[in-house]
Structures are given as C-alpha cells and as structure tokens.
Amino acid sequence: MNRIPVTLITGFLGAGKTTLLSNLIRTSRNRRLAILVNEFGEVSIDGALLRDDGRSADAEIHDLPNGLIAYGDDQDFLPTLQVLWARREQIDHILIETSGLALPTAVMERLQGDDLAPYFVLDATLAVVDTPLLLAGDFDPATDGDPVASLFRQQLASADIVVLNKIGGLDDDALLDAEARVRGLAPAIRFIELAHDARLDTRLTLGLHLHEVAGSGHRHYGPVATLPGLNLRPLSDQRPLDGHSHGGLGAHSHGLATHRHFHEQDPGWQSFTVSSTEAQDADTLRRALIAIARCEPLLRIKGFAPATGGRLRIQAVRSRVDVQLQDADTPVRPAQLVCIGYHPSRPRVIEQLNELTGTRWR
Numbered sequence: 508m509n510r511i512p513v514t515l516i517t518g519f520l521g522a523g524k525t526t527l528l529s530n531l532i533r534t535s536r537n538r539r540l541a542i543l544v545n546e547f548g549e550v551s552i553d554g555a556l557l558r559d560d561g562r563s564a565d566a567e568i569h570d571l572p573n574g575l576i577a578y579g580d581d582q583d584f585l586p587t588l589q590v591l592w593a594r595r596e597q598i599d600h601i602l603i604e605t606s607g608l609a610l611p612t613a614v615m616e617r618l619q620g621d622d623l624a625p626y627f628v629l630d631a632t633l634a635v636v637d638t639p640l641l642l643a644g645d646f647d648p649a650t651d652g653d654p655v656a657s658l659f660r661q662q663l664a665s666a667d668i669v670v671l672n673k674i675g676g677l678d679d680d681a682l683l684d685a686e687a688r689v690r691g692l693a694p695a696i697r698f699i700e701l702a703h704d705a706r707l708d709t710r711l712t713l714g715l716h717l718h719e720v721a722g723s724g725h726r727h728y729g730p731v732a733t734l735p736g737l738n739l740r741p742l743s744d745q746r747p748l749d750g751h752s753h754g755g756l757g758a759h760s761h762g763l764a765t766h767r768h769f770h771e772q773d774p775g776w777q778s779f780t781v782s783s784t785e786a787q788d789a790d791t792l793r794r795a796l797i798a799i800a801r802c803e804p805l806l807r808i809k810g811f812a813p814a815t816g817g818r819l820r821i822q823a824v825r826s827r828v829d830v831q832l833q834d835a836d837t838p839v840r841p842a843q844l845v846c847i848g849y850h851p852s853r854p855r856v857i858e859q860l861n862e863l864t865g866t867r868w869r
C-alpha cells in the first residue's frame with residue numbers, strides 16, 4: 508500500500524510560505540496536490556489568497572482554522588487526513604502550511620503516530636526564512652526568552668531544509684552571511700535552498716523522501732535511538748518520538764505529557780480582526796498601516812478592503828506594507844484586516860486607523 512507523501516512548510520509570520528505554495532501549485536501541474544492551510548487568527552486569508560490566485564486548478568485547498576494544527580486540542584487534523592486518505596486515488600502529494608506561530612513538530616509527531624503512519628509519510632519539512640529580516644538581526648534574541656527569536660530558532664531546528672526567501676537584490680556575501688546565521692542557529696539542517704521570488708524547483712521540494720529508510724516500513728522522526736553518537740533507547744513506557752531534540756535543548760527524553768508544553772502557544776501572541784465597510788484609498792491606508800506597524804507590536808497584517816474600482820489586497824510584514832488594487836470584478840466586501848503581534852492593542856489600532864484613514868473602523 509503506497510503511503511501519501513506529506514511536505515510541511517513552516518516559517519515565521521510573513522516569511523513567504525503562502526507565496527511559495529502558490530508558486531509550487533502553479534509549477535506542479537503533473538502532481539495532484541492537496542493543501543492544508545493553517546492560520547493563526549479567526550479569519551482565513553491565506554486559503555482565500557491561494558484560491559484567488561486562480562492557480563489552484565490542480566490543487567484542493569483545505570483551511571484548518573485551529574492556529575495550532577495537530578496540537579493537543581485540534582479536532583480537525585485527523586478527520587481531514589482521513590478524508591484525504593479515502594480519496595487517495597486522486598491525490599499524489601499533501602502540502603501542509605503551518606501557521607507562522609506554530610512549530611511543525613506537532614504535525615510530524617502525529618504523522619508518525621499509530622493511526623496515521625501506515626497511510627502517510629513525511630517527505631520533508633521546509634522552513635521558509637525572510638532573509639532580509641534575518642540579516643537585519645530581527646531574529647536575534649533581544650532578551651533571554653525573546654519570543655520571536657526563540658520561535659524562529661525552534662522552527663528552523665525542526666526543519667530538514669531551510670529556504671532563504673526574499674533574496675532579490677542580495678549579493679553573494681549577504682547570502683553567505685545568511686547561510687552562516689542559519690547554520691549557527693540550526694546546525695543539523697540538511698539543505699539550504701535559495702528561493703528567488705518565492706520560487707523553488709519542484710524537483711528540489713517534493714518527493715525528497717528524507718524520512719524514509721530503504722527496506723523498512725517507516726521510521727520515526729528523531730528518536731533518541733537513531734540520534735548520531737547516542738547509544739540510547741526510548742524508555743520502555745515511551746513511544747519512540749518521546750525522545751527527540753528541541754531547538755536549543757539538545758537530545759533528551761520526556762513523556763508525551765511533558766512534551767505538550769513545548770507546543771503550547773505563548774498567550775502573548777494575539778490575533779484580532781478589524782473591519783470597515785467604507786471604501787479605502789490605497790495610499791492612505793498604506794501610510795496608515797506603516798505608521799501603526801512602527802508604534803504597535805504588530806508583526807503581520809493581512810487582508811482585503813473595498814476600494815473605488817475594485818478591492819485592495821493588503822500584506823504587511825512589520826513595517827513593509829504592500830497594498831494592491833485588484834480588478835473590479837472581484838467582489839467587494841467589508842474590509843477585514845487580520846493583525847498579529849505580541850501583546851498588541853486592538854483599541855489603539857482602531858483609533859489610529861480611524862484617525863489616519865478618515866474612515867470608520869471597528
């Protein structure tokens with residue numbers, strides 16, 4: 508029985524995961540793809556973007572609303588995979604985009620559990636990196652336990668492949684510097700790939716079989732027993748995955764219950780949606796969002812807004828804000844902006860949007 512290969516795409520907020528996926532869908536016409544998109548925030552923007560791009564003809568998109576896909580209380584992951592397995596004749600490969608605030612290890616663990624391992628096989632885990640932000644030191648820890656730096660590092664450490672994205676305009680020295688930083692943060696990374704404009708060759712991305720061992724049914728991710736140089740075995744009451752290494756912690760063993768704490772969301776990370784029914788002017792909105800991103804602890808803003816002659820598509824990563832007018836026949840709907848940050852204030856964002864755009868937000 509052929510298992511369905513699964514590729515995980517992880518990476519910090521705004522690194523370019525959805526853009527990369529969109530490009531992969533477009534260039535993988537010979538593979539039938541199922542895409543699971545998992546976002547932090549109650550409104551799904553990424554699934555809409557993938558569908559909107561009109562490139563999803565050969566791919567089916569599933570939005571998974573729980574920002575922590577496959578974590579302890581996620582009720583959607585298993586049923587979704589069961590549905591996909593039931594339709595396996597129509598699916599060649601599954602791609603899962605984790606939220607920018609999740610670790611991929613929860614999915615990796617679930618895939619290797621007894622209920623899924625006979626049917627699915629992890630192909631590879633890719634971590635997408637916003638290279639200019641990496642080079643600017645935005646992921647260097649500001650303080651001990653800095654939430655951005657520590658999540659970024661754990662995401663890299665969980666991956667097989669790091670994809671350096673947004674590299675247009677970077678010279679060789681900058682790329683070597685980025686590679687050295689990645690290797691310093693995650694020495695066990697197997698490959699580093701360069702994505703020009705969020706484009707990767709599908710041959711370097713899908714069908715890599717990085718987690719298969721010839722001649723055996725399947726192997727578990729990172730069991731202590733197979734860590735290089737370690738002659739350890741999982742304890743008798745542990746499943747093999749219980750002993751694995753987390754970024755920065757080194758190899759260690761612990762039970763599944765203790766394991767959970769690594770996957771719990773830091774409550775400081777918050778997402779909220781602001782909306783407006785009034786038409787927005789692209790330039791005014793862009794300037795307003797730049798000003799807001801500079802004074803509020805927001806790391807990501809994305810969504811849509813109505814405008815005269817069409818609708819605006821808004822994408823902001825920190826204070827880099829992109830507002831694009833899309834053609835008039837896309838349906839106009841109330842503006843919905845998903846804002847994600849570390850202890851951001853919704854009332855302050857609304858107050859500033861009202862003031863800076865001259866329109867009413869709530």
Ligand SMILES: Nc1nc2c(ncn2[C@@H]2O[C@H](COP(=O)(O)OP(=O)(O)OP(=O)(O)O)[C@@H](O)[C@H]2O)c(=O)[nH]1
Pocket residue numbers: 518519520521522523524525526527553606607672673674675702703704705706807809822823824829
């Ligand atoms: N210049 C440039 N911009 C890029 C590239 N890749 C993505 N972007 C832009 O970066 C922004 C975020 O891209 P997304 O693909 O939505 O990022 P993401 O990682 O899916 O974001 P979250 O799901 O919110 O974590 C968008 O404005 C993209 O157009 C790239 O290679 N070069």
